Amino acid sequence: MVSNPLIERYRYSTLRPKQVWVYVTIYTSIVLLIVSINYSGYKYETFFKNIAEFYKSLYYQFLTFQAIILFIWSAYNSGSAIKEEILNRSFDFFRMLPLPAHKKAIGILVGKNLVVFLFGVINLAMLIYFGLAGGINVNLQGQIILTLISITILANSAALLASIDPTSKKNNSNIVFILLAIFFILPIMINVVMALSSIKELEHYAVYFFKIKIPILLLISLIALYFSCWAFIGILRRFTYEQESLFSRKGALLFLLGYIFMAVGLYYNYIPKEGSVIIYTYWLLTLLPVLLIPLGSIRNLDKYIEYSRLIQKQANSRKTGLIPIVMYSNPALAIVLFAIWAASSAGTIFFAGHGAMKPGANLCNILVLLSCYLFLVFLLELSVVYKLASSKIGLLLGFIAALYVILPLILSAIFESEIIYMYSPAGFIAALLGEPELDISVKTSFWLMNALFCVFPALLIWKRYNYILTQRQKM
Amino acid sequence: MEILQTDNIRKEFGTLVAVNDVTISVEKGNVVGLIGPNGAGKTTFLRILATLLKPTDGNATILGQDLKDDYLQIRQRLGFLPDFFNLYNDLTLQECLEFFAKAYKVEPKLIPERVDTTLEFIELEDKRNSFIRHLSRGMVQRMGVGVLLVRAPEVLLLDEPASGLDPKQRIKLREVLKRLSAEGKTTIISSHILTELSGLCSHIAIMNKGRIILYGAVDEIQQKIAGSKNIIITVLDDCSRAAGLVEKFPNTKIIEVQNNTIIAEMSAPLEELAELNAHLVNNDIKVVAFCEEKTDLEDIFMKISSEEQQV
Numbered sequence: 007m008v009s010n011p012l013i014e015r016y017r018y019s020t021l022r023p024k025q026v027w028v029y030v031t032i033y034t035s036i037v038l039l040i041v042s043i044n045y046s047g048y049k050y051e052t053f054f055k056n057i058a059e060f061y062k063s064l065y066y067q068f069l070t071f072q073a074i075i076l077f078i079w080s081a082y083n084s085g086s087a088i089k090e091e092i093l094n095r096s097f098d099f100f101r102m103l104p105l106p107a108h109k110k111a112i113g114i115l116v117g118k119n120l121v122v123f124l125f126g127v128i129n130l131a132m133l134i135y136f137g138l139a140g141g142i143n144v145n146l147q148g149q150i151i152l153t154l155i156s157i158t159i160l161a162n163s164a165a166l167l168a169s170i171d172p173t174s175k176k177n178n179s180n181i182v183f184i185l186l187a188i189f190f191i192l193p194i195m196i197n198v199v200m201a202l203s204s205i206k207e208l209e210h211y212a213v214y215f216f217k218i219k220i221p222i223l224l225l226i227s228l229i230a231l232y233f234s235c236w237a238f239i240g241i242l243r244r245f246t247y248e249q250e251s252l253f254s255r256k257g258a259l260l261f262l263l264g265y266i267f268m269a270v271g272l273y274y275n276y277i278p279k280e281g282s283v284i285i286y287t288y289w290l291l292t293l294l295p296v297l298l299i300p301l302g303s304i305r306n307l308d309k310y311i312e313y314s315r316l317i318q319k320q321a322n323s324r325k326t327g328l329i330p331i332v333m334y335s336n337p338a339l340a341i342v343l344f345a346i347w348a349a350s351s352a353g354t355i356f357f358a359g360h361g362a363m364k365p366g367a368n369l370c371n372i373l374v375l376l377s378c379y380l381f382l383v384f385l386l387e388l389s390v391v392y393k394l395a396s397s398k399i400g401l402l403l404g405f406i407a408a409l410y411v412i413l414p415l416i417l418s419a420i421f422e423s424e425i426i427y428m429y430s431p432a433g434f435i436a437a438l439l440g441e442p443e444l445d446i447s448v449k450t451s452f453w454l455m456n457a458l459f460c461v462f463p464a465l466l467i468w469k470r471y472n473y474i475l476t477q478r479q480k481m
Numbered sequence: 482m483e484i485l486q487t488d489n490i491r492k493e494f495g496t497l498v499a500v501n502d503v504t505i506s507v508e509k510g511n512v513v514g515l516i517g518p519n520g521a522g523k524t525t526f527l528r529i530l531a532t533l534l535k536p537t538d539g540n541a542t543i544l545g546q547d548l549k550d551d552y553l554q555i556r557q558r559l560g561f562l563p564d565f566f567n568l569y570n571d572l573t574l575q576e577c578l579e580f581f582a583k584a585y586k587v588e589p590k591l592i593p594e595r596v597d598t599t600l601e602f603i604e605l606e607d608k609r610n611s612f613i614r615h616l617s618r619g620m621v622q623r624m625g626v627g628v629l630l631v632r633a634p635e636v637l638l639l640d641e642p643a644s645g646l647d648p649k650q651r652i653k654l655r656e657v658l659k660r661l662s663a664e665g666k667t668t669i670i671s672s673h674i675l676t677e678l679s680g681l682c683s684h685i686a687i688m689n690k691g692r693i694i695l696y697g698a699v700d701e702i703q704q705k706i707a708g709s710k711n712i713i714i715t716v717l718d719d720c721s722r723a724a725g726l727v728e729k730f731p732n733t734k735i736i737e738v739q740n741n742t743i744i745a746e747m748s749a750p751l752e753e754l755a756e757l758n759a760h761l762v763n764n765d766i767k768v769v770a771f772c773e774e775k776t777d778l779e780d781i782f783m784k785i786s787s788e789e790q791q792v
Contacts, residue, residue: 011580011583011584012584014580014583015569015572015580015584018571018572018576018580019569019571019572094567094569094570095563095565095566095567096566096567096568096569098531098533098561098563098566099563099566099568099581099628101533102531102532102533102556102561103556103584103585104553104554104556104557104584104585104586105553105584106553247535248533248534248535307495308493308494308495311493311495311496312493312537315493315537315538394495394496477496
């Protein structure tokens with residue numbers, strides 16, 4: 007790590023004395039302000055009963071300060087490094103550096119944050135001191151530090167990953183990543199902030215992961231590290247080849263399997279006792295990645311055209327059928343992901359195994375969800391394969407998808423109907439969570455409606471796959 | 482010795498074929514001018530060779546390394562200057578050169594000397610401690626060449642190195658490039674401004690619509706294209722008699738007679754050229770000048786382009 011030239015490059019620019027003293031002044035002022043306000047509260051008012059409480063209060067405040075430094079400031083730095091290179095037009099030089107992708111990633115994550123880590127270390131030393139003086143258990147302090155470190159790694163790698171988009175000339179981040187971040191990272195952040203606010207209980211709060219009782223902070227750290235690993239893999243992919251998707255096919259499947267493993271581990275101990283509703287919350291929790299992974303592993307039209315060349319070459323320029331291209335397509339991956347999800351969801355029902363859970367009815371629910379999912383996946387695929395025909399097609403299809411989800415909810419509210427809202431995937435899932443035994447006729451009609459919706463997009467996609475092969479023969 | 486060899490390199494963007502099965506080989510010390518109109522595929526081709534773009538098909542060997550498998554080793558030994566670039570604005574020239582030298586694993590004890598010679602080479606010694614953001618566009622362009630030189634790459638790929646420069650800066654950069662070519666570095670320079678490459682290149686590759694339509698040594702191509710040469714003969718007096726003698730000489734055709742100058746087209750080897758000169762002198766014509774009109778890159782390019790269009 008020390009011999010990483012990128013760290014040295016950032017050392018030149020970030021640790022320039024003229025710059026560092028500005029940060030030192032701001033940091034020292036904040037530290038003095040926090041300490042002096044608390045001290046005057048202790049000395050002249052009756053904010054704290056004793057000196058230990060004074061230190062404990064300082065501990066909480068420095069913990070929040072540390073979280074801001076590590077989660078926000080450092081993530082901002084990591085996220086802006088590549089953007090700066092792209093906007094400054096020095097990105098080609100960066101890409102040409104003969105460093106392996108992991109060295110480049112570490113170079114940015116560490117180098118860009120040299121000042122942050124400097125203050126982070128000073129702050130940590132004070133934090134430990136205040137914690138010990140405030141009587142906070144060493145074990146708990148260790149867990150808190152571990153959580154801080156793991157969330158910092160996650161926030162930084164996620165921010166860096168989001169910023170790697172060489173085609174973007176604007177100073178904003180990738181929309182796919184933002185969606186992934188909202189669903190995966192935000193809940194962890196919220197958990198941590200909530201955990202910080204009720205620190206006393208944390209020491210005794212533990213959850214089961216399968217049969218193992220794990221302290222909640224440790225579990226949060228492990229989950230954060232799991233997502234960090236995948237973010238780091240995404241960074242490596244994008245540093246190695248321009249415009250690669252976040253996940254390879256194998257990566258998408260492994261990510262989902264790992265995610266399901268974690269979800270099963272968390273729910274394992276509760277499903278038999280809690281019954282159906284908890285199963286549906288499990289369904290919902292594991293359905294989210296199934297919805298979002300196809301966005302992160304999308305194959306664009308260029309890839310299809312490239313692949314069609316390969317298959318025609320393998321077939322010695324004879325006209326090939328559409329099957330290879332269908333197998334290569336985005337919907338193919340989406341269907342495999344759904345199949346994995348369906349298998350794990352069906353598994354939970356059989357595992358729960360009490361009378362209230364009717365396997366037949368629940369398999370029917372899975373089929374309905376599959377039909378909703380396929381329609382959304384087809385819309386996504388249309389936006390991919392018709393991108394050349396119209397650059398705004400994504401907007402139109404996004405609008406249709408939003409309408410598909412929201413319109414039944416609006417109509418249900420207008421007509422005060424308790425049925426119409428179930429014809430939206432969101433409404434259907436909400437109904438499932440509230441009242442699992444849905445009327446079979448509603449399910450069937452919703453399934454039929456979705457099947458009908460799927461026909462037209464499927465035909466258009468089929469036509470486009472044919473067009474790709476025809477174009478290839480002309481090229 | 483072959484330094485670079487491409488084998489049917491192809492790059493597609495959607496249905497557009499930007500580089501269409503290009504096969505060329507470049508020998509050590511060659512300076513190849515890659516010329517062609519805008520959109521010919523020059524930049525894409527160079528970016529593939531620089532390992533920045535993955536080819537759709539085909540492969541290349543650069544310095545004996547495989548383009549797809551050994552891209553890190555190729556990056557170590559090859560320098561690429563993009564068409565429109567900037568450097569790290571928050572670094573001084575010295576820091577920037579040191580960074581690139583370290584990143585490309587130049588021996589630490591050699592770095593100070595390399596930085597000094599590079600700054601001298603690009604004539605920016607006096608700006609050593611200035612921030613890059615304070616340099617003019619021309620200086621940044623020269624500094625771009627500097628960051629390549631500080632690590633002494635074996636092959637240089639320069640994509641439109643003079644684009645966006647004013648004439649004065651262009652001349653300065655040209656001097657730097659001339660010195661580089663004199664040093665015998667294997668180089669590929671792309672440009673659509675042909676005068677920029679004249680006198681700089683040993684070889685030219687003309688690219689159009691993703692294909693290399695002509696490639697070879699400048700002299701060979703001149704010969705191939707010209708087929709016949711234009712001779713300019715200036716005489717002291719008696720121009721009409723001289724023109725008559727030239728006209729009667731085998732394989733020769735008068736193109737123009739103006740004042741005391743005769744321009745003739747001759748499709749014959751160099752020996753016959755000397756014989757014509759001797760023939761005029763032997764017939765008491767006072768020859769003041771006798772020279773071959775050089776075909777420059779512009780002529781070659783125009784000729785090839787018009788032939789391509791006709792095809």
